[in-house]
Amino acid sequence: xxxxxxxxxxxxxxxxxxxxxxxxxxxxxxxxxxxxxxxxxxxxxxxxxxxxxxxxxxxxxxxxxxxxxxxxxxxxxxxxxxxxxxxxxxxxxxxxxxxxxxxxxxxxxxxxxxxxxxxxxxxxxxxxxxxxxxxxxxxxxxxxxxxxxxxxxxxxxxxxxxxxxxxxxxxxxxxxxxxxxxxxxxxxxxxxxxxxxxxxxxxxxxxxxxxxxxxxxxxxxxxxxxxxxxxxxxxxxxxxxxxxxxxxxxxxxxxxxxxxxxxxxxxxxxxxxxxxxxxxxxxxxxxxxxxxxxxxxxxxxxxxxxxxxxxxxxxxxxxxxxxxxxxxxxxxxxxxxxxxxxxxxx
Amino acid sequence: xxxxxxxxxxxxxxxxxxxxxxxxxxxxxxxxxxxxxxxxxxxxxxxxxxxxxxxxxxxxxxxxxxxxxxxxxxxxxxxxxxxxxxxxxxxxxxxxxxxxxxxxxxxxxxxxxxxxxxxxxxxxxxxxxxxxxxxxxxxxxxxxxxxxxxxxxxxxxxxxxxxxxxxxxxxxxxxxxxxxxxxxxxxxxxxxxxxxxxxxxxxxxxxxxxxxxxxxxxxxxxxxxxxxxxxx
Ligand SMILES: Cc1cc2nc3c(=O)[nH]c(=O)nc-3n(C[C@H](O)[C@H](O)[C@H](O)COP(=O)(O)OP(=O)(O)OC[C@H]3O[C@@H](n4cnc5c(N)ncnc54)[C@H](O)[C@@H]3O)c2cc1C
Ligand code: SF4
Numbered sequence: 001x002x003x004x005x006x007x008x009x010x011x012x013x014x015x016x017x018x019x020x021x022x023x024x025x026x027x028x029x030x031x032x033x034x035x036x037x038x039x040x041x042x043x044x045x046x047x048x049x050x051x052x053x054x055x056x057x058x059x060x061x062x063x064x065x066x067x068x069x070x071x072x073x074x075x076x077x078x079x080x081x082x083x084x085x086x087x088x089x090x091x092x093x094x095x096x097x098x099x100x101x102x103x104x105x106x107x108x109x110x111x112x113x114x115x116x117x118x119x120x121x122x123x124x125x126x127x128x129x130x131x132x133x134x135x136x137x138x139x140x141x142x143x144x145x146x147x148x149x150x151x152x153x154x155x156x157x158x159x160x161x162x163x164x165x166x167x168x169x170x171x172x173x174x175x176x177x178x179x180x181x182x183x184x185x186x187x188x189x190x191x192x193x194x195x196x197x198x199x200x201x202x203x204x205x206x207x208x209x210x211x212x213x214x215x216x217x218x219x220x221x222x223x224x225x226x227x228x229x230x231x232x233x234x235x236x237x238x239x240x241x242x243x244x245x246x247x248x249x250x251x252x253x254x255x256x257x258x259x260x261x262x263x264x265x266x267x268x269x270x271x272x273x274x275x276x277x278x279x280x281x282x283x284x285x286x287x288x289x290x291x292x293x294x295x296x297x298x299x300x301x302x303x304x305x306x307x308x309x310x311x312x313x314x315x316x317x318x319x320x321x322x323x324x325x326x327x328x329x330x331x332x333x334x335x336x337x338x339x340x341x342x343x344x345x346x
Numbered sequence: 347x348x349x350x351x352x353x354x355x356x357x358x359x360x361x362x363x364x365x366x367x368x369x370x371x372x373x374x375x376x377x378x379x380x381x382x383x384x385x386x387x388x389x390x391x392x393x394x395x396x397x398x399x400x401x402x403x404x405x406x407x408x409x410x411x412x413x414x415x416x417x418x419x420x421x422x423x424x425x426x427x428x429x430x431x432x433x434x435x436x437x438x439x440x441x442x443x444x445x446x447x448x449x450x451x452x453x454x455x456x457x458x459x460x461x462x463x464x465x466x467x468x469x470x471x472x473x474x475x476x477x478x479x480x481x482x483x484x485x486x487x488x489x490x491x492x493x494x495x496x497x498x499x500x501x502x503x504x505x506x507x508x509x510x511x512x513x514x515x516x517x518x519x520x521x522x523x524x525x526x527x528x529x530x531x532x533x534x535x536x537x538x539x540x541x542x543x544x545x546x547x548x549x550x551x552x553x554x555x556x557x558x559x560x561x562x563x564x565x566x567x568x569x570x571x572x573x574x575x576x577x578x
Contacts, residue, residue, distance in 0.1 A: 113552040114577035117559070117569060125553035126578070161578060169483050195407070220453065225555070225574040228456045229397070229410070291560055293569050344531060344553035346468040346492050 005064020006057070007035055007140070008133020011173050011178075021056055037317045039140065041065050043118050064133045068093075078322045081142060082294055085110050086136055089127055091156050093138035096322050101149040109157025114191055117254060118209075119155040120289045123346055130157070131166035139179075151181070152190050152271070153295040154209065160188070160196035170204050183207075184247060191226050192235035201242050207249040210235060214261045215269040232273070250279045255286050256297035256305065257344040267308035278317035286308050287321075349445075366401070366408065366448040372421055374441040374475050378497040380428045381470065382439055383414075385421045385449075392417060392452035394481040395474040395547075395575075397437065399450035402437045408450055409434050412549070412575070414473035416480030425473045425500060447550035455551065456575040462486040463545040465541065466530065466558055469498055471550025471577060492516040499525070501563055531557050542566040549575040 001341065014035075015028035015316040018194065027049065034046040041063055068081035069090070085127040091107035111124035138155075139145055151173065159166045166188065172339045173186060174177040183205040190197055191211045212232065214220040221227040244250055252274070256262045270281070283306055286296035297305070302318055309316040366500050371386040384400075390430045392398075394417055399408035415423035428435045441447065456474055458465075460483045465475040478484060489509055493499050496517055505513040506524075516530040531554075534540065546562055548555045553576045563569055 111552075113576060115552050115555045115559075115574060115576050122552070123556050123560070125551070125556060217455075219570075221573065222570050225576050228454050228573075228575055237489055246366065293562060293563050344551065345559070346551055346554045 003060060003062045005131075006031065006061050007064035008104045008131055008136050008153060008169065008172065009035075009056045010132075010168050010249050011175065013341050017061075021053055023053060027053075029177055031159055032175075035063070036172060036178045036182075039168070051184045052091075062343075063277040064137070065141050066137055068143075069117075076322055079144075081138070083107075083134075083138055083141070085130055086128065089139070091130065091134075093142065094143060094322075095144050096146070097144075102144065102147045103150040104139055104142065104148045105152050105155050106135055107155035107157055108135055108153055108162045112157045113161060115225050116191065117307055118213075118257070118286065118289070118292065123289070124156075129162045129165060131219070132172065135165060135169040136172055139173075150185045151187070153186070157270065158191055158193065160193040160200060161192040163199060168204060170206060174204075174206075184249075187249070187251075191224055192232065194227070194230045194234060194238055197235070197257060198238060198242070201238075201244070205248055207251070209253050210239070212252040212254050212270075212281075215266060215273045219261065236277060239279075243280065250277065252279060252281045253284060254281055255284045256302050257286055258295045258297045258301070260294065262297040262301050262305055264304075264308060267305050267312075271309065271312040271314060274314060278319065281309055282317055282319050284319045285321045301343045352501040357361065365451050366404070367450075367490060369446050369447050371394045371441045371442050371445045374438070374445075376439075376460055377425075377500065378495075379500070380439075381500070382412075382426055382428070384424045384438065384441065385415075385424065386403040386447055386449065388415070390451055390523070392422075393457055394477040394483060395458060396454040398422070398424070398452050399476075400438075401434060401448045402441065402446070404448060406434055406437070410446065412453075412456075412473035412477070413452065413516075414453075414476040414549070416477060419480065423476075425470045425476075427470055434487050446468065447466075454575075456547070456573065457547065458483055458547055460527075461487055463547065465489045466534075466548045466554075468550035468554040470500070471554070471575070472500055474540045474549055474575065476504070478544075479505070479508055488512045488514070490514045490516065490530050490533060491505075492518070492550075494519045494557070496522045496525060498519045530554070531561055534558065534561055540565055540567075542568070542571075544571065546572045547575075548572065550577060552576050552578065 010034055011028050014031045015025055018027040030048055034040050043058045068083050070082040071082045077097050081093045082090050085091050089110045091110055094105040096103040108130055110127040113126040114119045116122045132316050173181045174183050187207040189209040213223050220232055283302055288295055306316045306318055369386045374382055374384045377383050392413055395414050397410040399410050401408040403415055411424040414425045417475055428439045458478055466485050467475055489505055491499055499515045501516055515534050516526040518529055521527050548558050554575050559572055562572055
């Protein structure tokens with residue numbers, strides 16, 4: 001049997017591990033300290049644990065770190081890292097350096113089940129969930145790990161379709177025994193999986209970014225099949241009702257498709273549907289993917305759209321296009337190698 | 347193997363807020379290996395194509411299932427696969443007539459009219475189309491159903507009788523009389539006269555949906571004519 005990784009376990013889970021080996025409860029904290037704060041990569045080096053415990057751990061477990069398999073560097077400094085997630089499966093993480101901060105864009109699933117029309121990851125279908133350890137490994141094993149100031153869960157997969165592992169990874173990231181990162185530096189994106197979103201809002205203080213892409217139900221449905229089950233109106237209803245703490249930021253991601261969702265009518269309706277929600281809107285350039293019937297809006301149209309929203313009092317930004325030459329825009333991450341998924345048998 | 351916690355996000359919320367009602371199972375029949383048809387009395391109206399959330403225990407989050415019975419029928423039918431290691435479906439499989447079941451109100455907007463169009467499904471993704479056909483929306487529809495094995499072509503006799511030559515079944519692992527041998531995408535790819543007007547409704551796995559959608563778009567079908575329901 002393959003050895004179970006310890007990296008990614010919460011303090012409670014490390015406590016269970018310690019107990020199973022007959023160790024005192026405080027050993028859980030020691031393990032966490034080594035894994036997340038001192039960042040060692042072998043049990044050998046966990047010097048304050050007894051030799052016999054270290055040997056027993058090594059018999060059944062591995063630390064569970066894995067360096068990236070491949071790196072692509074964009075002319076603007078954005079780097080895309082490919083991490084293995086089981087045999088023949090890969091996920092990507094993007095390192096996005098800016099003047100005052102450095103953001104890491106993480107993946108949460110291998111592929112995705114949600115089938116959004118504009119997304120490269122969606123084309124892969126679903127190949128598996130990432131464990132909390134595999135999610136966090138994208139941070140820990142990143143060469144620039146120490147430089148990261150912000151984390152966005154906007155890579156491959158729908159984070160809230162892997163809720164338990166995403167919550168565990170956030171616990172490790174934010175706990176004092178973990179990476180001790182402020183939840184204000186973490187943003188989780190979702191297409192609006194309502195039950196999971198409610199749990200996320202209840203259990204974390206992280207920022208939330210909802211993929212909106214069209215304020216009109218019928219149109220959104222053709223772009224995002226999830227609209228059938230969790231209509232935007234209900235998603236917004238939840239956000240309106242839940243007591244969003246003042247310090248939590250709710251943003252809406254809006255990829256701009258030429259002639260489709262970029263008209264003044266859309267801007268007007270967007271303002272209407274967002275009424276009563278303290279939020280910001282991020283307008284995003286669309287990077288066409290192979291075979292897509294969609295194309296991006298012009299810069300001029302995007303500026304006009306931005307102006308309309310701003311005039312209506314909505315904080316709006318046009319997201320900078322980063323890593324376009326390596327297709328590293330968050331949420332559209334993918335490489336040619338990744339899209340050649342094994343043919344599904346249906 | 348890394349430890350992956352097996353919960354997906356498609357679960358409904360707690361039972362109180364989802365308006366779960368108690369009902370009793372009428373019957374729960376294994377119609378093919380690991381595939382069941384669950385029946386319970388219809389107490390609420392629904393639109394063909396809608397789903398319900400069900401569970402056997404208020405502590406277990408309900409999962410969604412497409413209704414596969416007609417809108418005026420006395421019972422609600424649900425067609426489901428048992429997911430090995432799944433939290434709910436192995437418990438559903440153990441249900442007998444008279445057992446307690448918790449059911450949410452119907453919801454969802456994967457709907458259709460009676461105009462000419464295409465229904466494309468894999469596996470249990472046939473369920474909403476059964477409901478639509480049994481509710482009188484099948485008169486001008488074509489249906490393409492794909493499965494690995496012939497036993498997975500649920501409702502084959504029914505559709506062959508109702509839709510006649512407008513019903514196509516495809517199997518990847520078994521050959522059979524009147525069954526196209528191969529993926530449904532292969533069958534669709536061979537159709538030279540596939541219309542580009544009319545609506546296409548796709549239901550089943552994410553892989554099928556994205557493949558068929560790509561194929562249809564490449565054949566000139568406007569993406570606005572394609573509606574998809576993914577069993578995530
Ligand atoms: C709108 C909608 C309609 C649905 N209708 C039907 C229906 O009519 N009939 C039907 O049989 N099912 C349907 N489903 C799927 C169903 O809701 C459950 O997801 C499924 O029955 C598994 O439940 P479970 O509790 O046994 O497994 P879970 O405990 O939820 O999952 C077990 C494991 O299987 C994995 N898993 C779950 N789904 C998939 C998948 N699609 N691909 C790969 N791995 C997966 C999970 O990640 C998890 O690790 C529908 C889903 C949706 C969203
Ligand atoms: S946009 Fe996000 S949710 Fe949609 S298919 Fe891509 S990864 Fe999945």
